[in-house]
Amino acid sequence: MSNETSDLIDNFYNKGSSHHQNSKENQIIRKSAKAKYQIFDEEEFTRGRDVLGELIVHGMIASGGTDIDWLIEHNGGFIILEFKGFHNDKINIPKGQMIAYEKLHEKLNQTTKCYLYIVGCDDIEFSNPDSRIWIFEMSQWKNGAIPKTGDIYDGKNKHNKFSVYREFMEEITVEELRKIIDSHWIEFE
Numbered sequence: 001m002s003n004e005t006s007d008l009i010d011n012f013y014n015k016g017s018s019h020h021q022n023s024k025e026n027q028i029i030r031k032s033a034k035a036k037y038q039i040f041d042e043e044e045f046t047r048g049r050d051v052l053g054e055l056i057v058h059g060m061i062a063s064g065g066t067d068i069d070w071l072i073e074h075n076g077g078f079i080i081l082e083f084k085g086f087h088n089d090k091i092n093i094p095k096g097q098m099i100a101y102e103k104l105h106e107k108l109n110q111t112t113k114c115y116l117y118i119v120g121c122d123d124i125e126f127s128n129p130d131s132r133i134w135i136f137e138m139s140q141w142k143n144g145a146i147p148k149t150g151d152i153y154d155g156k157n158k159h160n161k162f163s164v165y166r167e168f169m170e171e172i173t174v175e176e177l178r179k180i181i182d183s184h185w186i187e188f189e
Contacts, residue, residue: 032127032174066097072181077188078114079181080104083121086134086166091120095160098141105138115184119177120169129175136169 056062070081082101084091101116108114116138124131136146149163172180 030129032129066094066100072185074185074188076112077184078108078112078116079184080114080116081119082117083119086120086122089166090163091118091166092159092161092163093118095162098162101138102142105142113184113188117177117180118164118169120164120166124174126174129173129178131174132171133174133177134166134169134171135177136164 056065068080069083070079072079072081080101082093082097084093105114105116117135118138118141120134122132124133140146141148146164146168
């Protein structure tokens with residue numbers, strides 16, 4: 001009886017794994033066209049980041065800074081992208097960074113057009129146009145369409161961050177994000 005049970009379990013898992021394996025083999029993964037811009041000298045790029053990292057040091061009153069992940073300007077119009085990784089189905093955005101983005105978005109929209117997207121992603125390959133990402137635009141944030149939580153605590157320490165859950169962001173593909181960017185580019189013509 002014990003051998004029969006073992007055989008049954010072995011057969012079940014072997015069939016299950018071969019079915020899963022065949023499913024993965026039959027899955028077609030598309031590849032995007034070659035990236036328009038590439039880092040040609042990765043060593044120099046890394047060295048530049050390291051040099052900037054040495055600007056703020058221990059003993060200073062100022063603390064570290066943040067950056068803009070991607071800023072596109074075309075004919076005076078702006079598209080800004082900020083990428084955040086998901087942890088426990090939510091992204092965390094430092095409050096200072098979000099305040100800066102809110103003000104930047106507001107000021108740019110007074111004289112021109114600006115779209116500012118927060119993009120949540122898991123470990124994905126942007127070279128695959130079918131990869132899934134989640135987004136929201138700053139105007140959704142400002143009008144309260146995106147629920148957010150603030151003042152994250154890890155037991156004893158307060159972290160000045162906002163959290164946004166994946167379920168409140170729009171799920172799209174990398175290819176769809178590319179179309180959004182191109183549509184804004186055309187709008188700026």
